[in-house]
Amino acid sequence: MRVALFVTCLVDLMRPRIGFAAIELLEAAGCAVTAPASQTCCGQPAWNSGDRAAAVALAKKVIGEFTGSEYVVAPSGSCADQIRNEYPAILADDPEWHARALELASRVYELTDFLVNVAHLENLPGSFTGSVTYHDSCTGLRSMGIKEQPRALLAKAPGVELKEMVAAEECCGFGGTFSVKFGEISAAIAAKKCGNACASGADTIVGGDLGCLLNIEGKLRRMGNEETQVMHIAEVLTAQK
């Protein structure tokens, strides 16, 4: 299987190691992975801010860049959703591009979903040891059906103990530009998420979307919590310990 990695702009900028962890996992599942060099952003910030023109331009750019790849995989439910479910809507008025959007949509996956349901990853490359709690990111959960896949992967790691938090499916308050426009509200929602996550007793909070993880980590540290780790699922599944 040939996989083109959609790195996502946040991973590119903030946590490249998540991108490399994703490559490691995909290769462990027998995929040949490339990361097209010209990729930038899926355009979700523009689309959710109401800037249709910018969203259209970026959608076309991504569709062009990923034409010809067998599969496109993103370590983010939210970016994968943008490509799979929003691009066809963004380009609905343009028959040619709409068809291309639908074609790409049929090949794009969120990382854990791809590993479990398409690549059927058997053996994890990592050996993480510790207790984790999993935060279900909203778009991945409600638009992409990402719920059991990360848990199935965590269950393959003998050193991982999953301690579910209450309200794991509730929003962490990130919301993209919302986190900056309404910083106080966003941080107050994050405080509830951190409270629930810590109450689970897990040492590490795990999720599949970096935006949420930066929000949670930033709030934890501001609250004075220096112990609880915050990691992307790809990092956990590849960590050596």
Add this chain to the structure above:
Amino acid sequence: MESRSRHFKANAAASLANPVLQANLKTAKGKFVDKRAIAIKEIDDFEGSREAARNIRNRVLENLDLWLEKFEENATARGATVMWAKDGDEICRHVAEIGKRHGVQKAAKSKSMLSEEANLNMALTAAGIRPIETDLGEYILQINNNEAPSHIIAPVVHKSLDEVADLFHQVHKTPRKTEIPALTREAREVLREHFLTADMGISGGNFLIAETGSVALVTNEGNGRMVTTLPRVHVVITGIEKVVPTLEDLSLLMRLLPRSATGQSISNYVSVLTGVKTPAERDGPEHLYFILVDNGRADVVGTEFQDMLRCIRCGACMNHCPVYQTIGGHAYGWVYPGPMGSVLTPLYTGLENAIDLPQAATLCNQCGVVCPVMIPLPELLRKLREKQVEKHLRPWFERIALKIWAGVAASPPLYALGTWLGVRYLKWLAGGRDRIPVLGVAPGWTLGRDFPAPEGKTFREQYAERQGKR
């Protein structure tokens, strides 16, 4: 009601700083969310029921003009008078005229959000008619200097028992009671007198049934029954979008409304009221008026926002909204809080008067998945954001930032340069630590949390280096 939605940010900041409100919101959230989750399990095919409910509401909206005429025809045939109101002022004029015609001095009101839209109580008082709110929550607000409700079905969800105890003690001049049943009985006794002496009952309407020309009214307290049974005159004030075709459709919707609203299998009282009393009947109104209200609704018909008109006002979207749960209803500034309000307020009061509301959502879609009539609330919020951009209503710095970002993201070389500079700047800001406590380019972020520092080099740099080594 005059909109304070323009001051959303200030309102929200005040809500966050109010510890009593925060405690009350926490209590309410647990009850609403948990009870709904249990109640929907009683329905074998809940998702199928949601789809059926959506279809019922769509069927009417697709031919709303003709369904309204059908309702009007059947209601009139049973002796009701159907009136139409373009806006809040016209509602007030109609009610005042009806009051004058029938010599009304006191009006007992069951809960009506449209009367909040219209500021009806003020107009009634000016017309010499004393309005009495009889829903317990609305009554508490009325005797507290006509405070605005903060939730469409739990108007005093922002208030604690202590606050209500103080209020009753001061207003009723009775010994201060601290038990909820005792306070409820005290209100019952005060309001019973008003039910018996009111000349006019005013209610909202949960549904208008085209088949029979009836209004369906749903309450738990029984005040809806009181104001439609005892006074000589009954006035129903309801939006033009509330029509459903048949009693079968009502039956389906009644499986969803109470479950979504309060987590009840059914509300205590569901009244289907048709026409006026016959001469031989011992109770019921002699005069029945329907005021069918536009106030912004007609202009939504046929637009990309028409889905919003399906709303049956259950409040599930706000009960499940992380933003509502954090700031409460008053911050939204108009009649309808939460996600529904963030769509309705700009549509009904003007996009420019509620500039923050469509933005004040994380688009988590918890509202969309609980909505009993499947309104795609996050999608409607996003479309409103698009309208704001089209009409140049966003602040200049946001517009410039978006333009720069879009230009950079469209150009891989610029993007590579921008991110190269960006990570190094952020790394420098962090100064060797793993976090940035104050972020000048996005100060909102660091108001309440740190910004984690980047690794140091972008993925694309590191990937290129690795590819070079291979």
Add this chain to the structure above:
Amino acid sequence: MSSREDILGRVRAGLSRDPAHTSAVRQDIDTVLAARVQGPRPAMPADLAALTARFAEKSAVQSSTIDRVARLADAPAAVARYLKGLDFSLAAVIWPSLAALDWRAAGLAVEARGAVDSDMVGITGCFCAIAETGTLMACSAPDHPATVSLLPETHIALVPMSRIVPAMEDAWALARAELGSLPRAVNFISGPSRTGDIEQTIVLGAHGPYRVHLVIIEGE
């Protein structure tokens, strides 16, 4: 232009209403009204005994209390027993349609009329009862005044087992078959009145009855 024309005009414009199609759509509307299509319904027991058990169970969930008697003529004694159990006086206002029962023999002083504020106990029948939710359906009529189930603090309803139907849809079908058009007020009553407005804590007895007692009549 009247507000009616203004509002309907803008709705028509929004829908791009084509006058040439209006009569066809009106026919569609009449078809929908005649078809009375039902949505998904929860499964309900088929036989009357199980349906009655479901009605009783759901009524209890709604905080109603339940008694059963064999015949309608046994109802007054059951009512008297219930009121004595609560230490209430044996006086009540009843639906005029129930006046033929021998209340006096059970020791009850009843008056057949609409209720007033001072009435403490109201006794009614019902048009039918709904098993799905434990709900009474009361139809207003000269000998079924709506106030009797509303003003008194205690509401007692006689529920013939033969009148228990699975769901609200069945109640409407029965009403159409037996009454033709709807009466002025159809009231679905599911337990005592209540409010949760103060701190979302449910309190029974808001504006209507504090308690609802159902006497299920198993036979004639």
